[in-house]
């Protein structure tokens with residue numbers, strides 16, 4: 349099957365991701381809602397990623413509405429969980445699902 | 450995040466709205482007769498989906514947000530409307546990855562698909578030389594596949610896939626396969642030989658020994674860029690898990706639509722017991738995927754059976770359902786190629802001839818004196834008719 353990157357939220361380096369920038373879903377990425385969250389598929393690099401919570405799905409969808417990824421996280425994610433969601437976003441940035449804009 | 454602590458396998462119990470790995474076999478017709486064909490292909494079936502029905506099915510995939518479909522067969526390119534259907538799918542934003550034996554991949558067709566977005570192609574090859582490959586895939590098939598690869602490479606297609614079923618005969622050639630892929634700028638894909646379709650008749654002779662499996666595991670562990678379609682997760686019991694979902698996805702993330710529209714849990718279980726419905730039934734494919742009783746039962750947590758006492762169950766999950774089924778083993782126990790050797794006593798107690806038969810399927814009956822040459826006259830779809838749309 350297509351390259352699976354289950355681990356949007358682990359092990360990814362945050363070097364490429366800057367929470368002070370505005371992010372958006374890549375135009376080549378489609379999101380499909382699923383009971384556990386969503387699947388994200390990037391048509392250009394054929395990567396499939398699991399967004400393994402509804403909160404992460406909604407966060408990703410809302411990214412472009414905020415001036416920065418940090419603001420988007422602060423708006424919808426409880427403080428204690430924010431670091432893990434920022435890591436998830438970093439992983440998504442690294443796999444080309446979201447990008448700074 | 451909290452949701453991550455739930456294992457994916459449990460999350461999948463509620464069912465996905467659409468499969469992740471959907472294979473659609475377009476035709477049972479094939480101009481080759483590989484000894485290990487998982488779908489026992491050969492003759493076209495008179496009730497294969499018409500062009501209109503096939504387009505309707507693509508519409509349905511698009512409505513379900515199926516991101517891409519793996520198209521196979523048989524040899525899918527011998528359907529006269531093959532290029533029409535893949536263009537239609539891509540138009541509807543259903544990406545296509547198709548498998549071919551390469552026999553019809555002329556320079557013109559290679560250039561045609563190179564110009565399409567969202568189309569990927571994998572050429573099947575089971576040996577790095579003609580003698581290894583042709584012993585399994587038939588005389589002339591090695592040359593045909595290499596010609597297809599040459600044509601793809603010079604068409605500017607870019608990164609195509611070379612798809613290899615790993616057998617006892619070619620497992621020593623892995624490095625050479627990797628070099629071949631690199632020489633084309635292609636990606637190597639390795640899959641597991643399963644006792645499915647005609648594969649049942651060669652499995653005993655050609656499946657890997659445990660020593661070969663251990664070698665393969667270490668080879669794969671060093672090469673995360675080699676694709677496996679999650680084939681070898683039963684090897685994860687040897688150490689760190691291989692990349693992938695590491696579970697049997699049948700009916701959960703994986704599904705097969707056969708040429709007549711029958712929906713099976715996986716391409717490797719073309720058998721009544723794993724048939725969930727037909728895309729021509731009321732409610733179409735979506736209803737079969739979401740509401741069939743068979744798929745609901747496959748999404749339940751599966752019993753570990755004789756694997757329960759094994760410390761590796763979390764990574765190996767008892768292996769491949771299809772491999773167990775067609776070797777006559779209980780589905781809630783070890784894979785016939787269990788790396789801990791736990792299947793051996795069970796296999797030896799299966800009475801000869803009692804394992805479920807995949808049946809002859811659409812195999813062309815063997816005639817005395819018939820040769821298995823590429824493009825022999827019993828080619829049902831006559832590859833000469835394949836028109837590339839303007």
Ligand code: SF4
Pocket residue numbers: 696697698699703715716717718768769770771772
């Ligand atoms: S039955 Fe085997 S081939 Fe099919 S999804 Fe399960 S593990 Fe994969």
Ligand code: SF4
Pocket residue numbers: 683686755756759760761762763765766767768782783784787788789790791
């Ligand atoms: S006993 Fe079962 S879980 Fe353990 S390695 Fe064998 S097949 Fe896998």
